[in-house]
Amino acid sequence: MGVPRLAILHESIRNLYFHVPMWFAMIVLFSNSIYFSVKSLATQSHEDDLKAVESVNVGVVFGILGLLTGMVWAKFAWGEFWSFDPKQNFSAISLLLYFAYLILRNAVDEEQKRAKISAIYNIFAFPMMIVLIFVLPRLKDSLHPGNGGNPGFNMYDLDSRMRLVFHPACLGWILIGYWIYTIRYRISALAYKYL
Amino acid sequence: MRKIFLTLILLITTFQLFAQNNDIEMADALRSNGKIYIVVISVVIILVGLLIYLFAIDKRLKMLEKKSDAKN
Numbered sequence: 001m002g003v004p005r006l007a008i009l010h011e012s013i014r015n016l017y018f019h020v021p022m023w024f025a026m027i028v029l030f031s032n033s034i035y036f037s038v039k040s041l042a043t044q045s046h047e048d049d050l051k052a053v054e055s056v057n058v059g060v061v062f063g064i065l066g067l068l069t070g071m072v073w074a075k076f077a078w079g080e081f082w083s084f085d086p087k088q089n090f091s092a093i094s095l096l097l098y099f100a101y102l103i104l105r106n107a108v109d110e111e112q113k114r115a116k117i118s119a120i121y122n123i124f125a126f127p128m129m130i131v132l133i134f135v136l137p138r139l140k141d142s143l144h145p146g147n148g149g150n151p152g153f154n155m156y157d158l159d160s161r162m163r164l165v166f167h168p169a170c171l172g173w174i175l176i177g178y179w180i181y182t183i184r185y186r187i188s189a190l191a192y193k194y195l
Numbered sequence: 196m197r198k199i200f201l202t203l204i205l206l207i208t209t210f211q212l213f214a215q216n217n218d219i220e221m222a223d224a225l226r227s228n229g230k231i232y233i234v235v236i237s238v239v240i241i242l243v244g245l246l247i248y249l250f251a252i253d254k255r256l257k258m259l260e261k262k263s264d265a266k267n
Contacts (some may be wrong), residue, residue, distance in 0.1 A: 018237045060202035065244045069237040077224060077232050180248070187256050195264055 002161050008077055014165035017163065017169040022066030023091070023133075024170050026176035029059030030098070032181070034126040037119035047189065049115040052122060053105060054184040056098055062177050063095045078143050087144040094129040101125055152182045 003013050041049035066179035070088070071081045082088060102123055108114040137147040146152030225232050 002211070009230075011231040012233040014234045015237050018234070018241060022241070031262060061244065061248050065241050068240050069242070072236050072240065073233060076230055166235050177244075180245075180252070184252060187252065194266070195259070 012073060012076060015069065017165055019066060019073055020166075021170040021173035022062050022069060025061045025174045026062040026066060027129075027133075028174050029062065029177050029181060030129060031127060032178070033059065034071070034122055037122040040115055041119050042110075043116075046115070046192065050188050050192065051185055052119065053102075054188060056101055056122070056179050057184060058177055058181040060095065060098050060102070062173075063091070063098070067092065067095065074143075076169045083143065085137075085143045086140040087133070087142050089148055090132040091134055094132045096101040097125045097128060097132075117138075140150070178195070
């Protein structure tokens with residue numbers, strides 16, 4: 001598929017099909033996680049708790065991949081691997097929030113308590129992640145498209161050629177993330193049942 | 196004398212032209228071919244990252260299989 005011809009970006013504009021869907025997959029997995037966290041508070045069921053954790057586990061991996069691909073892209077578009085762009089910083093912080101979630105879980109031994117504490121932590125972490133990634137970078141000067149007065153990527157894609165690839169790519173990566181999550185969940189459900 | 200002077204001036208102007216042709220952007224291999232290799236690097240990062248993760252999951256499953264074999 002053809003892409004718009006742009007200075008600085010050149011062909012690296014195709015990174016849009018790989019870097020951005022990583023974050024979408026992460027957000028879908030984290031949304032899935034908070035859904036099961038709330039559900040586990042209501043039902044007290046162990047399965048819902050496991051689903052919430054495994055969802056975060058996979059989401060964090062996608063977040064790290066998004067960060068790494070973003071850093072490589074930033075090196076050749078903005079000049080630095082890490083230029084302390086608000087969106088870079090805040091997405092790193094929101095990943096740290098979820099690392100804290102995983103560490104918090106491991107710190108509590110008692111099963112019921114662990115489910116409750118981590119579910120409540122998750123309910124706080126999710127809106128913070130959304131605010132950090134989607135709200136705060138928009139208020140500051142940012143190098144990211146669509147933030148701090150910069151035009152969004154859809155501005156460059158006037159004839160919607162990229163969308164034909166971008167939307168299926170997003171769907172595909174999200175489904176891959178969800179699939180890995182179901183595999184992880186099934187393994188840990190088995191481990192819980194038999195061991 | 197004038198000829199030498201003229202050649203010198205011409206030389207100096209051409210030097211300047213050379214300098215203008217040199218862009219500062221470096222890491223040339225990655226900036227060549229319209230920076231397509233940045234996309235390649237991103238794909239490789241994602242592929243390697245997901246493969247490592249899948250192998251880690253595979254290891255966990257193997258351990259589970261071993262344990263359940265021992266039990267049965």
